[in-house]
Amino acid sequence: MRTKFHILFSIEVLHTFFSTGRWNQIQFVPTPETAKLLREYELTLRQVDNELLVITKVDGSGKVYHDMDLYTKFSFIMVPQSAGYLNFSNITFATSNPPVFNFHNLIGNESFGRHFITQTIKDYTGSQAYFPGDFVKGADGKIYESIAKNNGGGSSVVPDNSTASKEKWVQHGDVQFVSAADTKEIFSNTEYDLEQSTGIYNFKTSVKQKEHSLSVYTFSKDSLQYDKEVLFSNASFDSIHDLVQVDLRSLASGKYRIRVNDDIRFVYLVNEINHNTLPIFIDIFNLPAANPQAIVDGAKKPKRTKFTIALAARRVLWNYSTRTDAIDKIEDTDGEIIFQPDGLRKFISKKPIPFSESPRKTLVAKSGALTISTHLPNPQADKLLDKKNDIYTTATFINY
Secondary structure (H helix, E strand, C coil), X not given: CXXXXXXXXXXXXXXXXXXXXXXXXXXXXXXXXXXXXXXXXXXXXXXXXXXEEEEEEECCCCCECCXXXXXXXXXXXXXXXXXXXXXXXXXXXXXXXXCCXXXXXXXXXXECCEEECCCCCCECCCCXXXXXXXXXXXXXXXXXXXXXXXXXXXXXXXXXXXXXXXXXXXXEECCCECCHHHHEXXXXXXXXXXXXXXXXXXXXXXXXXXEEEEEEEECXXXXXXXXXXXXXXXXXXXXXEEEEEEXXXXXXXXXXXXXXXXXXXXXXXXXXXXXXXXXXXXXXXXXXXXXXCCCECCCXXXXXXXXXXXXXXXXXXXXXXXXXXXXXXXXXXXXCCEEEECCCCEEEECCCEECCCCCCCCEEEEECCEEEECCCCCCCCCCCEEEECCEEEEEEEECC
């Protein structure tokens, strides 16, 4: 009998920086535990451009060859291969304490006909302050990005199609982008930053004392919370201490909740992998068949679910510097972008413009009515300059 193979599920990565809208320069690496599962269930991986395909063996009826327990988890590290991706992507970053991203199909973010595995963009609220780069969902159901600080309260500007809104917001349409919410965990109505650990986690407590009780919890398929205790111990010191080392090396890779006394942290543990990039973890669970983001149906046949991760390009203020005083104006022939003087032989955009690998062919440099240079180059994403009004700037030199 001829063996058949079907796509069990796939993961696509989109990015508005690229002209195709797809981020092809990435790599998916299974955790050691997932690599073992792939062998056990006779699954194979194929990456085609920006998409990871997980392929399963099926029987004559199209059913998966090996049945999987509910909430079996497949975990991958997404490793960016593009130089400068931290700069050209609209994500929070810090060299001293980089954010840890975790995308998964427990969120249920079914939006605009896609199975997003990123956190749902929240509705706009006039009482909240928003900063450049923040995303909201408007009353019209569209996704908007803040391009200027919105203080909240009576001074806030509602995201819509009005002229006033376009000074503060840019409409993106129907995409649920990666946001800071994908670096957070909520437990008992409290939000925590997700951190990374490679085995020994240094837990700084809020209170110094000699005795500390600690517990580590993993995901429970019964409660769908991180409340299944897998480790418990006490730490004793001769004097008062506020730093407790939690040994996670006996545990499988994955996300855990750690409690020391009344303090809580969430960490993503990675065993035997050194990725040296922004920590981006993906977890795909075998959900009940009725769930829209399940990977098999009630007959145990692959649903070929395509999960989506979408990133937006970072918007920055474009700054052009000229060699001489000959140029007195930078102009967009489409009238979309307005530039203004920014010091001696410098011009800066009034609004932030997204980084893009596609050249913007409508920018020209002028001296009075005379065009000196056409098709000014896009700024390169290899360097971000200091912020101006909470927005990063970047500079390009014009040799005129």
